Amino acid sequence: MEVKAELVGSVWKITSKPGDQVAEDDVLMILESMKMEIPVTAPKPGRVKEIRVKETDVVKEGQVLVVLE
Amino acid sequence: MADEYKSRVTDLHARRKKNLGMGGAQRIAKQHEKGKLTVRERIDLLFDKGTFVELGLLAEQQPIRGIEPSPDGSPADGVVTGHGEIDGRQVWVIAYDFTVMAGSMGAVGEQFKAARVRELALRYRKPIVWLLDSAGARIQEASGSTFAGTGWLFYDQVVMSGVIPQVAAMLGPCAAGTAYIPGLADFVPMVKETSSMSLGGARLVKAATGEDVTDHDMGGSQVHCYESGVGDNEVDDDAACIASVRRFLSYLPSNNSEPPPRMPSDDPPDRLVDGLEKIVPSNPRAAYDVKRVIKSVFDQDSWFEVKPTWAKNIVIGFARAGGHPVGVVANQPMSKGGILDSDSADKAARFIRMCDAFNVPLVYLMDVPGFLVGSQVEKEGIIRHGAKMLYATSEATVPKITVIMRKAYGAGYYVMCGKGYGPDVVVAWPFAEISVMGPEGAVNIIFNKQIEASSNPEETRSSKPAPKRSIARGASTATSRYETRRQPPGHTPGGALPPPGDLPLANAPRSNEFARIESARQPSLLRP
Structure with missing residues (x-):
């Protein structure tokens, strides 16, 4: 399952790593946009398979950030 | 026979x-x-x-036309x-x-x-x-x-x-x-x-x-x-x-000429709301769930959210205050940082117009970093959608109460019923910041030349003050105390509640000019 950016912004802090078990609503990373910290959360429980961005990357709306399985 | x-x-x-x-x-x-x-x-x-x-x-x-039933x-x-x-x-x-x-x-x-x-x-x-x-x-x-x-x-x-x-x-x-x-x-x-x-x-x-x-x-x-x-x-x-x-x-009157039905409420109107300072972080960048604020401020179990799963960066719905229905419009920092975009403006505008039509007072809980900017939202027509919310908030003649919980930036402050949009009262919490933009952005623009000329731009930037003087200038009409009680300023805590018709909420004075324009807007009920 792909977790996408809900708006344009930059990656401020990545708080999960591949292999992590996550529950629904767990914070995977925090984006920054319009001076706001925007948590990216897991829509469903799962395991982090891949993180496709690194801190300070600029991301577009709809861009895949994390892949869960 | x-x-x-x-x-x-x-x-x-x-x-x-x-x-x-x-x-x-x-x-x-x-x-x-x-x-x-x-x-x-x-x-x-x-x-x-x-x-x-x-x-x-x-x-x-x-x-019909020869077709047998x-x-x-x-x-x-x-x-x-x-x-x-x-x-x-x-x-x-x-x-x-x-x-x-x-x-x-x-x-x-x-x-x-x-x-x-x-x-x-x-x-x-x-x-x-x-x-x-x-x-x-x-x-x-x-x-x-x-x-x-x-x-x-x-x-x-x-x-x-x-x-x-x-x-x-x-x-x-x-x-x-x-x-x-x-x-x-x-x-x-x-x-x-x-x-x-x-x-x-x-x-x-x-x-x-x-x-x-x-x-x-x-x-x-x-x-x-x-x-x-x-x-x-x-x-x-x-x-x-x-x-x-x-x-x-249950939150609406039978028609537009009646007040919404008031329900008896055993939740004391002067109840002290504990822990709001723990829900709303003082760090203006941090996220939190505004629904927790709504649920703790309004009558117990009275919150009924509308459109909870679409355009989640704004929260709309009905609640009761002292048994009196109100329409709540709240920014949701938990979703997209509470930033307004096309869908959220559209969602709020329609709800505000419905509340206005059916005499339901509006409470705006404001914590907004502004409208989203950039090429994507311009293509969506964010100006057109944002204008719907400006229009709805401006034309609403029901009582409007604005609570500035934290940030009140840019056009977000306008559409969330800022001072210029006819709120009956604006209440600001201690962390409220009202400005055309956030302090960091403002410092970058106001002190642009000094920062560019500086040998240490970071130090120059952080040395500049970000003014917080809006309350002194009258942008907000009241500041709440650190302890937060549910009643609006001017109420006697614990006093007997007036009958629905005498509620100050329902009878906020309107100028005759507004009344005249409003009555001219009533749709004709006669078919042509």
């Missing part, structure tokens, strides 16, 4: 019994198999026990109509019966029954509820020149809009033109899995464009309550759907 009378009465009873049996045992079983209730079970749930009065039970399909008949012509009571107040209903010709809208059911209910609901100024489970127009009865004369349905809905509350409960399919019924309604709950709506049903879509899609994939609640925003609340089943209709109507 007596015998003839008796036989007629017997015949009447037999026809009544047959029509109360809807489409027959087999079709009823099929309806239940799909997890749906029958139209009459739904009506039982909708109205207070024993209050339903049915009109037009004996209606049947009539021969179905030999099985069409009990009630596929639509049950009448009125009943919800919490003791009269409400009218048009309920389609899927067990009779797939709930299709026939000539008798539509032109004589449904049209009559719309007319009477408007005449008596009572809310109207559609229970929708219908394949759409009965084509054999609606095609040709008959079609040209129809369309009153939506015209009537537009005339009723803002005069009486309209609810379209989606309990099954709602295809083709009938999909405009929810489009024009004030509240649209949708049952998960079984309900759908689309301007063209799957078969029509296939024929018209070649696209292969099912009714559910095209227009189920997963589309309309999450992506399109046409549906309001996704609910699990028919019973939950009807419960949500009753709940929704």
Whole structure:
């Protein structure tokens, strides 16, 4: 399952790593946009398979950030 | 003579019994198999026990243009109509019966029954509820020149809009033109899995464009309550759907000339709200769930959220304050940082206009970093959507209360009923920041030259002050104490509550000029 950016912004802090078990609503990373910290959360429980961005990357709306399985 | 009378009465009873049996045992079983209730079970749930009065039970399909009616008949012509009571107040209903010709809208059911209910609901100024489970127009009865004369349905809905509350409960399919019924309604709950709506049903879509899609994939609640925003609340089943209709109507008056009903509340209006400072972080960048603020500030268990799953960066819904219904518009930092975008402005604008129409005071809980900027949102027309919210907030003449919880930046401050938009009172919490933009952005622009010329730009930037003087300049009319009580300033805590008509909330003074403009806006109720 792909977790996408809900708006344009930059990656401020990545708080999960591949292999992590996550529950629904767990914070995977925090984006920054319009001076706001925007948590990216897991829509469903799962395991982090891949993180496709690194801190300070600029991301577009709809861009895949994390892949869960 | 007596015998003839008796036989007629017997015949009447037999026809009544047959029509109360809807489409027959087999079709009823099929309806239940799909997890749906029958139209009459739904009506039982909708109205207070024993209050339903049915009109037009004996209606049947009539021969039209030489086409003989179905030999099985069409009990009630596929639509049950009448009125009943919800919490003791009269409400009218048009309920389609899927067990009779797939709930299709026939000539008798539509032109004589449904049209009559719309007319009477408007005449008596009572809310109207559609229970929708219908394949759409009965084509054999609606095609040709008959079609040209129809369309009153939506015209009537537009005339009723803002005069009486309209609810379209989606309990099954709602295809083709009938999909405009929810489009024009004030509240649209949708049952998960079984309900759908689309301007063209799957078969029509296939024929018209070649696209292969099912009714559910095209227009189920997963589309309309999450992506399109046409549906309001996704609910699990028919019973939950009807419960949500009753709940929704409990916050609204029967019509636009009455105040919304006040409920007794045993939640003390001067209750100290503990822990708000723990919910709202002082760091202006940090996220939190604004629904926790709403639930703790308003009367216990009074919060009823509308459109909870679409455009989640703004939260709208009804709550009660001291038993008095209010419409809440709150930024949601938990989603997209509470930044406003096209959908959230659209969502809020429509809700504000509904509250304004039905005399429901508005409470804006503001914590907004502004409108989203950038090329993507400009393509969406964010200026056009944002303008809808500016318009709705400006034209609303119900009492408006603005609470600045934290950030109040840019045009977000305007649309959330900032000082210029006629709020009756603006309350600012201790961390409130009112500005055209955040301090960091402002420092970058105001001290641009100094920062660029500096050998250490970071140090120069952080040495510049970010002014916080809006309260002193009168941008907000009051600052709450650190301890937060529920009552607005000026209230006597613990004092006896005035009767509803004397509530300061309901009777905020308006200038005569506003009243004159507002009365000129009342729609004409006469057909041309």
